[in-house]
Amino acid sequence: MSAREQSTGISSSRSRADTPVDVDGVRITHPARVVYPDDGITKGEVAAYYAAVADWILPELINRPLSMVRCPGGTDSACFFQKHHAAKLGSSVRPIPLEEKGGGEDDYVYIRDRKGLLQLVQMNTIEFHPWGSRVDKPDSPDRIVLDLDPAPGVAWEAVVEGARGIRDLLDGMQLTSFVRTSGGKGLHVVVPFRRGPGWQTVKDFCERVADAMVERAPDRYIATASKAQREGKIFIDWLRNARGATSVCSWSLRARDGAPVAMPLRWEELGKVASGAAFGMQAALERAKSLKADPWDGMAKLQQRLPKG
Incomplete structure (x- = not known):
């Protein structure tokens, strides 16, 4: 065998x-x-x-x-x-x-x-x-996902730097965030929060975060989905945070060559990962067996709130 x-x-x-x-x-x-x-x-x-x-x-x-x-x-x-x-x-x-x-x-x-x-x-x-909400209150989201989607030719190190930049921006708002490989080209930064704000409020918040990243480095980031303007840049995809929009979850396989897996990481592990598709199915199985704690340990207990306005 x-x-x-x-x-x-x-x-x-x-x-x-x-x-x-x-x-x-x-x-x-x-x-x-x-x-x-x-x-x-x-x-x-x-x-x-x-x-x-x-x-x-x-x-x-x-x-x-x-x-x-x-x-x-x-x-x-x-x-x-x-x-x-x-x-x-x-x-x-x-x-x-x-x-x-x-x-x-x-x-x-x-x-x-x-x-x-x-x-x-x-x-x-x-x-x-x-979805970013639960079936008991589908119109009360409790998490957001910011997807860093690099254009062809953008170095992986730039994607990692972008994820850390979003983390630092969120830290300044007293928001703890988590990171995972997407199983594709990029990274997801995930933020859990207490239910309360509706979908439009959440979507508006995500747009502000993406816009803030663009304002910091307009030569590196873009917050619009226009492919014509994305050359050499990383799209901060905030559009996944609307009612009915979804993002792939942690530990899910992707329907792509190599059977890559969307893998949750500790922030300190991010520098050791070579790409958004670094974990294939076998590597994910080995990681699942060897993990002593959830890389996102503590997420479920967080009671943080999105800032208003």
């Missing part, structure tokens, strides 16, 4: 037969189907990964409206976002009726436990993108 097979619990002989396997009580069909062609990672191994990191990822997911990236044919085929509920997703994948932008209501998705997580994986979910 290979090292990867040992770590995931899916044997090559079992995979070749492609018979359903049980992963933590959830039936995973077609476990030998290759999900990441360039890496040879199968659906069974993806399921085993999420079972192994469930205790780490679930605090980011449970009781939050959720969008998923599903890839029924693997990551090299047509993947799609899904945010609405369907019975076929599984008995532990629950509906939450939410008001739509155009009026009326529709059922969105949320989960409460490991079984719901793995049922979504059985339905070929690769990425998990939760």
Whole structure:
């Protein structure tokens, strides 16, 4: 048995037969189907990964409206976002009726436990993108995500410097922040806060933070989504902090070559990371096994408030 097979619990002989396997009580069909062609990672191994990191990822997911990236044919085929509920997703994948932008209501998705997580994986979910609010009060957000998205050619060191700059700016507002790799090109700076302000207030605050970064260094940062103006700069994406907008959560795989993972870090670890996609699935599994404490330890207990105005 290979090292990867040992770590995931899916044997090559079992995979070749492609018979359903049980992963933590959830039936995973077609476990030998290759999900990441360039890496040879199968659906069974993806399921085993999420079972192994469930205790780490679930605090980011449970009781939050959720969008998923599903890839029924693997990551090299047509993947799609899904945010609405369907019975076929599984008995532990629950509906939450939410008001739509155009009026009326529709059922969105949320989960409460490991079984719901793995049922979504059985339905070929690769990425998990939760809301910044919870299902009991979906219009009362409790966290923001500022995404540093570098243009091609921007050095990784500049992205790290930008994340630290946002942290310092937030520190000046008495706000504690946390950092993770995005599993793509950049970094996310995450700020939890006490529920109270509505979505528009939160979005306005995020825009002010992004604008403050641009004012400090207009040659390095941009706060608009215009690709024509982004050459050589880092886009401080504050637009993810609106009602219905989402960001990938910590420990989620990304549907990209190399099976990268969005990985939470301690701020002091940031200088040791080489890119936003530094952690592949195997490296994430090894990190999950070796961690003695949550890199974001203390986040859940913070009772900080966003400043007004």
